[in-house]
Every structure is written in structure tokens, then in C-alpha cells.
Amino acid sequence: MWGSGAMGWVGWMVMTLAMIGFWALVAFGIAALFRTGSAPPPADPLRVLDDRFARGEIDADEYQARRRALRPHR
Numbered sequence: 001m002w003g004s005g006a007m008g009w010v011g012w013m014v015m016t017l018a019m020i021g022f023w024a025l026v027a028f029g030i031a032a033l034f035r036t037g038s039a040p041p042p043a044d045p046l047r048v049l050d051d052r053f054a055r056g057e058i059d060a061d062e063y064q065a066r067r068r069a070l071r072p073h074r
Helices: 006-036 045-055 060-070
Strands: none
Touching: 045 060
């Protein structure tokens, strides 16, 4: 009724390996989802300053002072 011999064991082994492979792929997919969306790349400080000036958050004097402070000395 259940089958006997090598085919019975081979079937169980294939089914077990397929189930392990399936759950490994599920775990890898979940880990990849969390890994890629968790940390945005760091922003360029001069670009952030430019954006703040463009939005009107800081005036021209403060913009120039902070820009000089952020620029490397040559």
C-alpha cells in the first residue's frame, strides 16, 4: 500500500530536501527584504545645505557661513 524498497526512501528524501530548500528560500527572501530597506545611503552635507537654502529654511548669510565651514581648506 505505501510502497516499499528504494523508491519509497528516495521519494521521502527528495520531498524532505525540497521542503528544506523551500523554507531556505523563504528565509533568504525575508532577510533580503529587511537588509535592503533598512539603511538609506548617507546624504552629501553640501547638498543638504543647498536644499535647506532652496526651501527657505536658512538665509543667505547663514548659507554662506555654513558652506565655508563645510568646504575643505585648500
